[in-house]
Amino acid sequence: MATYNTNEFRGGLKLMLDGDPCVIIENEFVKPGKGQAFSRVKLRNLMTGRVLEKTFRSGESVEAADVMDRTLSYLYSDGEFWHFMDNESYEQYQADANAMGEATNWVKEQDSCLVTLWNGSPIAVEAPNFVVLEITETDPGLKGDTSGGGGKPATLETGAVVRVPLFVQTGEKIKVDTRTGQYVSRAKDE
């Protein structure tokens, strides 16, 4: 079992805490002039996304989490699982809805996603920052309106709904920022 000593702690290091993999956000060395030294650590639980603080005695060792980030291609969804493939090894992985989180709104076949694997299984999937998706349904806007003020809801091919300017029509492709879920621009045919 790999372990990390508190002296190895730094942002980004992945540890096992209470059975869940966690990543260190911040590590602070705390020590009274004439007393016990501690590491006060802020971590994110990679399963729940929750941020927690934990105190370790300096010199203590903690189990390492076998967690790695890999760029994988999204293949398809069978309704229950989302399937991904490593383009180099052709190895396939399946992520459940929990691991997919928000990413289900944005990914379509062939997209490259950053997938966090724990013991070889996906626990978190990050969609690309920008995606191009086709509008499958939106109210016809007034012709000639280019102000973009107000906007209207539009349903995308993935099922996600975003606000778009009035001049954007069904069948058009748009660029969306997946981190905010906001319309960026119309997309040229690519």
Added chain:
Amino acid sequence: MTQRHAGDWRPGASLETLQARARVLQGLRAFFEERGVLEVETPLLGASFGTDPSIEPLVSAFTGPGYPDSKRLFLQSSPEFFMKRLLAAGSGPIYQVCKAFRNGEAGKRHNPEFTLLEWYRPGFNANQLMDELAALVREVLGQPDLPVERLSYRSLFMQHLGLDPLEADALTLQAYARDHNLLGAEGLDLDRDGWLDLLMTSFIEPELGRDGLTFVVDYPASQASLARISARDPRVAHRFELYWKGLELANGFEELVDAEEQSERFEQENCRRFSAGQRPMPIDDALLSAMEHGLPPCSGVALGLDRLLMCQLGLDDIEEVVAFSLARL
């Protein structure tokens, strides 16, 4: 502590900060000159080292004339033992500005090499030395109206945690930490003083010195270090600490002058080191001889100048007040 970027040769402290540091050094020298306290220098490398289990040395070695097989030397974590030998030799009041070294300590408030102002006052009790320390900070920083307060270690625990630190056992202290969402407390293996340190640094320290200088006085006798035990209440020692803006700035004692008791404390601490898997330290026989000869009743204090600058300038990383911290070497 931030990692140095490749090619970043610049200092971590701004020119203004280095100027403020120089002014503090000038100011404190003028302060002591006016009061007739003598500036001294003592070795940074010593053949022995304090036994305090919470302080680990950086070690060096000399090879040369007289020492063909090399002599182990410890970079000193404080000039205390050498200065006490000067006091026993009749120096009168003395001060020193020097570098001090500690292994294993690095972070936003720690650098393994740091600057101490340490001084000793024969004939002073702890109260008189606290008065002088407060006067020094006010004068050197040019803040004559900086408020000063004194609170006992016990009253702080009672006020903030509702616990009596002189009576509560390790289990009670651990239960408090666990019940107040100090995550990790359930898994920590600490002794009573370790739990007191954890509660102090987690719940009390951040509140200390918000509006000015806060002296914490009457530390538990188990944390006496080199301080005299109180004759009035043997559960506490004549040890004090100075806090400002949640930062521990200084540690002072009404000094233990009894050579026999000093020798016993060294032995006890070395036993604790041994049982905790730390190497015992060579005991400073020259200090014990000096104490047998006669250390005048005195009080002494060490003030961290890097942290004092952090407080003065409102900086929260020690890297910003020293030219080149560990990460920039």
